[in-house]
Amino acid sequence: MIQIVRDWRTLALALVLPVVLLVLLSAGLSLRVDHLPIVVEDFSASPASQDFVDAFRASISLHVVPWPVDRRPEDALTSGAARAVLIIPEHFGRDIARGVETSVQLLVDASDANSARLTAGYAGQITRAYNRQRAPAVQRSALVQTAIRLWYNPGLSSKKFYGPGIFVLGLSMFPPLLAALAMARESEQKTILQIYVSSVSAHEFLLGKIAAFTAVALAECLVMLTVLFTYFGLRLAGDPTPFIVATILYAFCVASFGTMVGATIPSQVAAMQAVALGGFLLVFLLSGLIFPIENIPAGLRWISNFIWGRYYIEIVRDALLQGGGWPAVWLKVLIIGLIGAIFYGIAWRGMRRMQLEA
Amino acid sequence: MPRLASGRRLQALIAKEFSQIRRDRRLVISLILPPVLQLTLFGFALSATVSNLRLGVVDESRTPESRELVATLTESRSFRLGGSYATSTELGNAISQGTLDAGVVIPYRYARDLQRGRPTTVQFLLNAMNANTATIGQAYAEGVMQSYNSTLPRRQTDAGPDGNVAPGPSRQGQVRLVPAFLYNPGLVDSWFIATGVFGLLLILNSSLIASAAMVKEREAGTIEQLLMSPASTAEIIVAKITPLLVLLSLMMLLAIAVLKVVFRVPFHGSLPFVLSGGVLCILSGISLGTVIATLSKSAQQAQLTAFFINPPLSSLSGALNPIEAMPGWLQPLTALNPIHHFAVIVRDAMLKGSGVATLWPNFLALFAFTLVLGGLSIWRFRKQLS
Structure with a gap:
C-alpha cells in the first residue's frame, strides 16, 4: 500500500486520467447527431413549397444552410458543407394545388451510414x-396514431448512455494497468525474491496486492x-445493492486481472501492452460499450461472452438507467465474481511458477 | 570531398537503423499485425446498424386487425417479434430486464375503433438508453405505421359495410419523400469506421513505433556513442526517420489493401492524393512519437505518456463518430487534430471522389502539423543531445 502512495504520478494516472477520459470519450463516441446541415433547392418557388x-x-x-444557386447541389455534399440536399421539383406547387401526390428528392451523403440513416x-x-x-379532416381521423414513449432516457441524451460505459472502460483499464506494472516491477527489480525468502505465503502476498489495487479501483x-452524478446528471434508478456488490466484485476482478498479467509476464513494457489489449481493446470493442453486441458478426460475437467488462456495463446501465434490480442482473454479478476468481487462480499459479524458477 | 563523405555517412546511418529494426522482431510484428487486426476488428465490430429490434407485444384487442398490425410491424427488417405479454406491466418488466428493446401496446378497443372509423392510439415503448438506436428505431416505427395507415382506408371499404370512411383518393396532395443515398447506397457502416480507423492507425502506430525506437537508443545508452560520431544531429534524425517512414508507408499500403479487399471500400478519387496525405500523416505521427520519447526516460514512461495523449487524440478526431455529435465547445478542437484532417481526406477522396479543389484546406492543415510537430521534435531532440 505504501508503495502505491509514494508513486504519486501513477496515482494521478489512476484518479485524474479516468475523469478526463470520461468527459472526452463521452463526447467523442456519441453517434446521435442533430443540427445536421441541409441544403434546399427549391425549383418550384411557390407558396406551397x-x-x-x-x-x-x-x-x-x-x-437549413444557404447554398449559392449557381453551384451544383452535389458540391455541397462533396465539400462537406451539408449532409443532405432537398430538391423540390418545379411541379411541386402545381401538384399540391391539384391535390395530386408529388415527390421530392432527398440526396443524402451516405459516406457515414449511421448519420445518413x-x-x-x-x-x-x-x-x-x-x-x-x-x-383532410376525415382522413386524419381514421389514422392509427402512434404514441411513442422513450423510456429511461427521454431526452435522448447520448451522454447518459456512454457515461456508464466509459466509467466501466476506465475501471477496466487503469487499476489493472497499475497492478500489472507493480507486479512486473517486483519481478524486474527482483524484490520479489525478498518475498519468496520471507515467511509470506503466495496467497498472502497476492491478496495483499489485490486488496491494495481493489482499493485503488474503488477510489477511482x-x-x-x-462526475457521472454531476456532469452527466445520472441518478441511481433503483435498488443500489446489486450495483454496490457488483462494483466491489468488479474492482476485485480487474485488480486480479492486472496482478495475473503482472505475475505471468515479468516485463513492465510487455505487461503494459497485454493490459492495454485486454483492458482496453477487448472491453472497448466487444462489450457493447458503443455499438450493440448484436451487430458484431457471429464469428466474433461469442468472444464477448468472456469479456468481464460486458457484464459490468450491463449492471451499471441497469443501476443508473433502467432500475431492473436483482432479478435482472443476479447472474451477471455471479459471472463477474467467477471471472475474478479465475484470474486469481491463474495469478496464483503464475506466482508459484516464478517461485520455483527463482 | 566533405559532401560525398556526409552522403555516405547518412547512408551508413540509415543502413544501421534498418538492420536495427530488422532485428527487433516485436517492431516488425507491430508493423504488420495492427493494420490487419485493428482494421478488421474495428471495422466489423463497430457497427451502428439498427435492425432486428426485439419487439414485445401486448395485444389487448386480440382481433384480426390487431394481429395484422403486429404482422406488419414484425415483417419489416427493423423489428422482430420478441414475445407476447398479457399486461403492459409484464412488458415493462421485460424491457427493464433487457430482454426486449421495444414494446407495442394495442388497446382493447383497437379493432372496434377502426371499424367505426374512429381515431385510435397505439402505444410504442422504446428503450432509449442508447439514444442513437432509439432515434433510428423511432423513425422506423413511424415509417412502418405510416405505410400501415395508408393501406387502411382502402381495405376497410373493401371489407366492411361501414360508410363512415370516405373512399376517395387516399393520398390527396401528399408529399412523398424519396431519399437517395449517395456515395454509399447500401448504407455500409464499415466504410465509415474502417476509413476512420485507418487514420487512427497511421498516427497512433507511427507515434508508438517512433517513440519506441527513439527511447531504445537512450535506454541502451548508445545515444552517447552516436553523439561522439562525426554525424550531425540533423543526420542522426534523418537517418532515424527515413527507415521508419519507409516501413510505415508499407504498412499504409497494407492497410489500403485491407480496406479494398476486406471491406470493399470503393476508390473514386486519386490514389497518389491519398498516399501523399498518408505520408504527411505518418510524418506527423513520427514527430509526435519523437516528442513523447524526448519527454520520457524509459520505454515504460513513454508508454504511460502515450496513455495521456492517445485517448483525447483519437476520441476528438471524428474518426469513429460524426463531429456534429460532440458538444459545441469541443468541436473546434478537432481542427487541431491531424487524424481528423486525414480521415476527411481519405473518406472524401475514396468515397466521394473529391480532389484537391475541395480538400486543400485539410491537406494544408496536415502539412502544417507535420512542420510544427517535426520542428518541435527536432528542437527537443537537439536540446536533449546537447
Whole structure:
C-alpha cells in the first residue's frame, strides 16, 4: 500500500486520467447527431413549397444552410458543407394545388451510414408531420396514431448512455494497468525474491496486492461516479445493492486481472501492452460499450461472452438507467465474481511458477 | 570531398537503423499485425446498424386487425417479434430486464375503433438508453405505421359495410419523400469506421513505433556513442526517420489493401492524393512519437505518456463518430487534430471522389502539423543531445 502512495504520478494516472477520459470519450463516441446541415433547392418557388421548406427550417434536428444557386447541389455534399440536399421539383406547387401526390428528392451523403440513416429519418418525420397537417379532416381521423414513449432516457441524451460505459472502460483499464506494472516491477527489480525468502505465503502476498489495487479501483470508482452524478446528471434508478456488490466484485476482478498479467509476464513494457489489449481493446470493442453486441458478426460475437467488462456495463446501465434490480442482473454479478476468481487462480499459479524458477 | 563523405555517412546511418529494426522482431510484428487486426476488428465490430429490434407485444384487442398490425410491424427488417405479454406491466418488466428493446401496446378497443372509423392510439415503448438506436428505431416505427395507415382506408371499404370512411383518393396532395443515398447506397457502416480507423492507425502506430525506437537508443545508452560520431544531429534524425517512414508507408499500403479487399471500400478519387496525405500523416505521427520519447526516460514512461495523449487524440478526431455529435465547445478542437484532417481526406477522396479543389484546406492543415510537430521534435531532440 505504501508503495502505491509514494508513486504519486501513477496515482494521478489512476484518479485524474479516468475523469478526463470520461468527459472526452463521452463526447467523442456519441453517434446521435442533430443540427445536421441541409441544403434546399427549391425549383418550384411557390407558396406551397415555401410552406414545406419552412417545416424543415423549423425543425431542430436539421438546419437549413444557404447554398449559392449557381453551384451544383452535389458540391455541397462533396465539400462537406451539408449532409443532405432537398430538391423540390418545379411541379411541386402545381401538384399540391391539384391535390395530386408529388415527390421530392432527398440526396443524402451516405459516406457515414449511421448519420445518413438519421438524416433520412428526420426528413421523413418532418414530411409526415407536414402531410398530417395538410390531410383532410376525415382522413386524419381514421389514422392509427402512434404514441411513442422513450423510456429511461427521454431526452435522448447520448451522454447518459456512454457515461456508464466509459466509467466501466476506465475501471477496466487503469487499476489493472497499475497492478500489472507493480507486479512486473517486483519481478524486474527482483524484490520479489525478498518475498519468496520471507515467511509470506503466495496467497498472502497476492491478496495483499489485490486488496491494495481493489482499493485503488474503488477510489477511482468514487471519483468517476461523482462526475457521472454531476456532469452527466445520472441518478441511481433503483435498488443500489446489486450495483454496490457488483462494483466491489468488479474492482476485485480487474485488480486480479492486472496482478495475473503482472505475475505471468515479468516485463513492465510487455505487461503494459497485454493490459492495454485486454483492458482496453477487448472491453472497448466487444462489450457493447458503443455499438450493440448484436451487430458484431457471429464469428466474433461469442468472444464477448468472456469479456468481464460486458457484464459490468450491463449492471451499471441497469443501476443508473433502467432500475431492473436483482432479478435482472443476479447472474451477471455471479459471472463477474467467477471471472475474478479465475484470474486469481491463474495469478496464483503464475506466482508459484516464478517461485520455483527463482 | 566533405559532401560525398556526409552522403555516405547518412547512408551508413540509415543502413544501421534498418538492420536495427530488422532485428527487433516485436517492431516488425507491430508493423504488420495492427493494420490487419485493428482494421478488421474495428471495422466489423463497430457497427451502428439498427435492425432486428426485439419487439414485445401486448395485444389487448386480440382481433384480426390487431394481429395484422403486429404482422406488419414484425415483417419489416427493423423489428422482430420478441414475445407476447398479457399486461403492459409484464412488458415493462421485460424491457427493464433487457430482454426486449421495444414494446407495442394495442388497446382493447383497437379493432372496434377502426371499424367505426374512429381515431385510435397505439402505444410504442422504446428503450432509449442508447439514444442513437432509439432515434433510428423511432423513425422506423413511424415509417412502418405510416405505410400501415395508408393501406387502411382502402381495405376497410373493401371489407366492411361501414360508410363512415370516405373512399376517395387516399393520398390527396401528399408529399412523398424519396431519399437517395449517395456515395454509399447500401448504407455500409464499415466504410465509415474502417476509413476512420485507418487514420487512427497511421498516427497512433507511427507515434508508438517512433517513440519506441527513439527511447531504445537512450535506454541502451548508445545515444552517447552516436553523439561522439562525426554525424550531425540533423543526420542522426534523418537517418532515424527515413527507415521508419519507409516501413510505415508499407504498412499504409497494407492497410489500403485491407480496406479494398476486406471491406470493399470503393476508390473514386486519386490514389497518389491519398498516399501523399498518408505520408504527411505518418510524418506527423513520427514527430509526435519523437516528442513523447524526448519527454520520457524509459520505454515504460513513454508508454504511460502515450496513455495521456492517445485517448483525447483519437476520441476528438471524428474518426469513429460524426463531429456534429460532440458538444459545441469541443468541436473546434478537432481542427487541431491531424487524424481528423486525414480521415476527411481519405473518406472524401475514396468515397466521394473529391480532389484537391475541395480538400486543400485539410491537406494544408496536415502539412502544417507535420512542420510544427517535426520542428518541435527536432528542437527537443537537439536540446536533449546537447
